[in-house]
Amino acid sequence: MTHPPTVLIADDEPVLREALARLLAELWPELRVVAQARNGREAIAMFEEHRPDVCFLDVQMPGLSGVEAARAIGHRAHLVFVTAFEQYAVEAFARGALDYLVKPVERDRLRETVERLRERLRTVQPPPAATDELIRELAARLSAAPRDTRLRWLRAGSGQATRLIPVEEIDFLRADEKYTLVGWRGDGARPGEALVRTPLKELAGQLDPEQFVQVHRSVIVNLGSVSHVTRGLNETATIHLKGRPETLPVSRAYAHLFRQM
Amino acid sequence: MSSSPGPLQMKLPSTAAAPAGLTSVLGLRRLAIMLMVAVPIAALISIDSETRFATWLARSIIVGTGALVGFGLAESRPRRLPRWLGRWVFQLLAMALAVPFAAYAAYWITVGGAPEFMANPKRFVGFGQLTIAGIFFGAWVALGAMIRQRDARAHALSLAFERERRELERQAVEARTQLLRSQIQPHFLFNTLANIQALVETGSPHAPQVLASLIAYLKAAVPQLDETVSTVGREVELARAYLELMRMRMPDRLRFALDIDPSVLACRCPPTTLLTLVENAVRHGIDPAEDGGAIDVAVKRSGGDVLIRVEDTGVGPGVSGAGTGTGLKALRERLTMAFGDAAALRLFERPPHGFIAEVQFPAETG
Numbered sequence: 337m338t339h340p341p342t343v344l345i346a347d348d349e350p351v352l353r354e355a356l357a358r359l360l361a362e363l364w365p366e367l368r369v370v371a372q373a374r375n376g377r378e379a380i381a382m383f384e385e386h387r388p389d390v391c392f393l394d395v396q397m398p399g400l401s402g403v404e405a406a407r408a409i410g411h412r413a414h415l416v417f418v419t420a421f422e423q424y425a426v427e428a429f430a431r432g433a434l435d436y437l438v439k440p441v442e443r444d445r446l447r448e449t450v451e452r453l454r455e456r457l458r459t460v461q462p463p464p465a466a467t468d469e470l471i472r473e474l475a476a477r478l479s480a481a482p483r484d485t486r487l488r489w490l491r492a493g494s495g496q497a498t499r500l501i502p503v504e505e506i507d508f509l510r511a512d513e514k515y516t517l518v519g520w521r522g523d524g525a526r527p528g529e530a531l532v533r534t535p536l537k538e539l540a541g542q543l544d545p546e547q548f549v550q551v552h553r554s555v556i557v558n559l560g561s562v563s564h565v566t567r568g569l570n571e572t573a574t575i576h577l578k579g580r581p582e583t584l585p586v587s588r589a590y591a592h593l594f595r596q597m
Numbered sequence: 598m599s600s601s602p603g604p605l606q607m608k609l610p611s612t613a614a615a616p617a618g619l620t621s622v623l624g625l626r627r628l629a630i631m632l633m634v635a636v637p638i639a640a641l642i643s644i645d646s647e648t649r650f651a652t653w654l655a656r657s658i659i660v661g662t663g664a665l666v667g668f669g670l671a672e673s674r675p676r677r678l679p680r681w682l683g684r685w686v687f688q689l690l691a692m693a694l695a696v697p698f699a700a701y702a703a704y705w706i707t708v709g710g711a712p713e714f715m716a717n718p719k720r721f722v723g724f725g726q727l728t729i730a731g732i733f734f735g736a737w738v739a740l741g742a743m744i745r746q747r748d749a750r751a752h753a754l755s756l757a758f759e760r761e762r763r764e765l766e767r768q769a770v771e772a773r774t775q776l777l778r779s780q781i782q783p784h785f786l787f788n789t790l791a792n793i794q795a796l797v798e799t800g801s802p803h804a805p806q807v808l809a810s811l812i813a814y815l816k817a818a819v820p821q822l823d824e825t826v827s828t829v830g831r832e833v834e835l836a837r838a839y840l841e842l843m844r845m846r847m848p849d850r851l852r853f854a855l856d857i858d859p860s861v862l863a864c865r866c867p868p869t870t871l872l873t874l875v876e877n878a879v880r881h882g883i884d885p886a887e888d889g890g891a892i893d894v895a896v897k898r899s900g901g902d903v904l905i906r907v908e909d910t911g912v913g914p915g916v917s918g919a920g921t922g923t924g925l926k927a928l929r930e931r932l933t934m935a936f937g938d939a940a941a942l943r944l945f946e947r948p949p950h951g952f953i954a955e956v957q958f959p960a961e962t963g
Contacts, residue, residue, distance in 0.1 A: 348847065349846045349847060350848065351792045351796060352788075398884060420783070440787065489944070497945035504926065522941075523943065
């Protein structure tokens with residue numbers, strides 16, 4: 337290797353970027369810091385520009401994470417992940433035999449990492465191609481775990497700011513032409529109503545089916561808000577709600593849901 | 598534990614028993630007690646009578662059964678009684694009414710046909726004896742039974758109270774545990790310590806101040822387990838310490854301003870109310886935004902209430918996914934526990950991007 341080794345450091349916290357740069361300068365004097373990135377997107381752009389030999393990537397960064405940046409960089413550089421204490425990420429790195437450091441970074445631990453990297457660069461070992469596969473898996477695992485496609489809140493227009501209605505506070509939803517009327521627990525758990533622009537049909541698929549049940553072509557009810565159900569004519573029924581006067585119709589097609597109650 | 602008057606929604610056993618079938622109206626236990634009374638009555642009457650003891654026993658048992666049916670049916674039928682008529686009075690009346698009929702029936706059965714009292718004055722005397730004994734002893738046994746029942750109900754009631762109290766205690770413990778869990782976030786702690794270590798190593802003049810902020814934060818954030826009430830002032834200091842730490846960590850991405858009305862500082866406030874809102878603003882608003890944003894905290898008086906408002910210009914609420922949900926839900930529970938219906942938590946989307954959270958609760962001091 338003729339040119340001095342180069343490194344990219346990516347971390348959204350400037351104090352930590354500087355600290356790592358300083359420690360590296362002490363432990364690996366000939367290493368040159370060619371780029372410091374504040375997020376995953378910058379890391380990828382700077383990598384393409386400078387093509388450093390080594391990348392230190394903070395896992396948690398705004399926008400694109402360190403793992404996502406690693407996916408883009410792949411085996412074109414030696415990668416070292418840096419993470420704050422986070423059990424499951426650390427486990428994933430250890431299992432995947434990827435290089436990683438835990439914050440606060442310990443000098444001895446970094447020295448080991450530096451020696452390993454030096455060895456690889458001296459023997460002109462390319463970064464293992466298997467890394468790509470590992471990172472892809474890791475990215476899938478890290479991003480898939482916390483993502484939840486269920487609706488968390490509804491937006492209801494009120495003045496210039498849009499009121500957010502947490503889903504767990506909804507008592508019922510009722511189709512109202514193109515809109516949906518929402519009965520929910522407003523201020524201080526008092527019953528309130530709001531109009532939402534999303535049609536009921538669209539909302540139906542995004543709610544927790546364990547909690548919200550369609551009881552009529554135009555009505556969805558939160559099971560936790562049902563007080564009791566009275567039987568009507570023609571196999572229909574009427575739902576009475578806890579702490580609010582409105583009643584909801586149950587049509588024949590859905591009456592079987594309450595037969596046991 | 599300091600008092601936090603909350604709404605106690607007692608689930609009491611309903612006082613009117615559900616209408617029961619004939620088996621439970623009679624009941625084995627009741628039948629046994631009735632027999633214990635009927636046998637001596639039959640014996641007493643038969644001493645001075647020409648009629649056999651067995652006949653008297655049969656009559657006595659029939660009267661006892663009649664009294665029991667009257668008493669038992671009136672226990673739950675009709676469902677509602679006029680307010681001036683106590684259920685126990687009604688039951689006694691029903692029993693007293695049932696006894697003469699039962700006595701008449703007893704004679705009918707034991708003499709095989711109409712007893713013809715006019716022609717048989719002895720039978721009429723016997724009928725009178727049977728009726729009076731039935732009403733007298735019936736009332737006596739019935740009152741005893743009702744007293745026992747009332748004791749049992751009081752016992753069930755106290756059990757229900759006890760259960761409710763336990764449930765409230767459990768909720769309180771859970772809320773505190775949630776506090777513990779939500780605050781000591783290893784990720785936050787180690788990242789902050791990494792920053793402080795770096796500042797100390799470079800001999801930064803900011804190091805002592807940042808360390809002081811962390812200590813202030815930890816002092817307030819590690820909950821004293823017996824403390825369920827904090828003050829607005831303490832909450833503001835906790836939020837300030839947290840925001841200062843975060844600004845040290847992301848100086849290029851986080852700006853914040855606090856606008857505090859000093860007259861509400863002494864008001865009581867559930868612990869970590871403001872911190873929850875501010876942490877949410879950082880974690881779910883500013884931190885995910887590449888360019889960060891600003892957080893504005895306003896604490897003021899609004900009528901007789903304290904109004905806390907935290908506004909951020911971060912990425913705003915995602916439509917779906919986990920995250921802020923649990924923290925806000927726990928906060929809502931803490932508010933309800935402390936203030937009942939008088940507290941409110943309102944969330945808004947801030948145009949063009951960002952999030953607004955408002956908490957309002959009665960301004961109470963001490």
